[in-house]
Amino acid sequence: MLFGKLGAPDPELLAREVEHFSSKEAARRDEILINYFGEESLNRIADRIVEFLFASPTLPADAKALDVGAGSGFFTIKVAEKVRTRLPKVSFYAMDMTPAMLLSLVKKGGDVQPFIGLAENLEGSIKEARMYLDIPYKFDAVFSTLMLHHSVRPEKVFESIRQVLREDGKALIVDLCEHGFEEFKKEMGDVHLGFRLEEIAKMAGNAFAEVHIEKMHGICCECSGRAAEIFFAYLYDVLC
Numbered sequence: 001m002l003f004g005k006l007g008a009p010d011p012e013l014l015a016r017e018v019e020h021f022s023s024k025e026a027a028r029r030d031e032i033l034i035n036y037f038g039e040e041s042l043n044r045i046a047d048r049i050v051e052f053l054f055a056s057p058t059l060p061a062d063a064k065a066l067d068v069g070a071g072s073g074f075f076t077i078k079v080a081e082k083v084r085t086r087l088p089k090v091s092f093y094a095m096d097m098t099p100a101m102l103l104s105l106v107k108k109g110g111d112v113q114p115f116i117g118l119a120e121n122l123e124g125s126i127k128e129a130r131m132y133l134d135i136p137y138k139f140d141a142v143f144s145t146l147m148l149h150h151s152v153r154p155e156k157v158f159e160s161i162r163q164v165l166r167e168d169g170k171a172l173i174v175d176l177c178e179h180g181f182e183e184f185k186k187e188m189g190d191v192h193l194g195f196r197l198e199e200i201a202k203m204a205g206n207a208f209a210e211v212h213i214e215k216m217h218g219i220c221c222e223c224s225g226r227a228a229e230i231f232f233a234y235l236y237d238v239l240c
């Protein structure tokens, strides 16, 4: 019902994805991540997100940061802990469409506020969530890890993120580069086989004034001998 209200692009596909994440990943998402990337690479990804949050434009002391498609909160909680060593008053929010994933996050007990929603319609998701929870309309920073290739309409995600950013806000999307492993759709519930960097540049450029994209060398999502590289897309609403 909520997804219909939020204008979900393909409710049936979405329902299958939620079922996949609830039954196959929610209880063991962290373990899955460690198997795919290894702990050292995961720490490097988290450190890069933290570096981005501390970089210009500077976050206010009481900044609000949102993780889109946060899942079990592996990165949300790690990043929140690291950021709060220097900025203890930063508030973290975790949005996801799969309640079971957010339940795993809540069980970890990190000081992160979860809410259910859709990445393609963050404004609407926040409006709905505000009926029960204290969620801000706008954020100083938004980040998202390994969610975009699950989105039915990835191009909408960029505009949706921009709409909930404060003036001078910034966003970071981490996801898979294009790969040829068709079977990931069945095995991992993927919707897209990663993205070409030009595709990301085009989608991001339609929503943001400034976009920087880089591949993260030496880090791959590895599964049974198959490896997909990852990219970082840094998004700014004003020219830096």
Ligand SMILES: C[S@@+](CC[C@H](N)C(=O)[O-])C[C@H]1O[C@@H](n2cnc3c(N)ncnc32)[C@H](O)[C@@H]1O
Binding pocket: 017, 018, 021, 029, 033, 068, 069, 070, 071, 072, 073, 074, 075, 095, 096, 097, 098, 101, 117, 118, 119, 120, 144, 145, 146, 147, 150, 151, 152
């Ligand atoms: C592969 S998991 C990544 C979770 C977490 N960010 C991580 O790095 O472990 C993808 C997550 O994105 C969520 N998701 C996928 N499509 C979404 C959408 N359109 N809106 C909101 N959440 C979505 C799924 O429920 C799932 O928890």
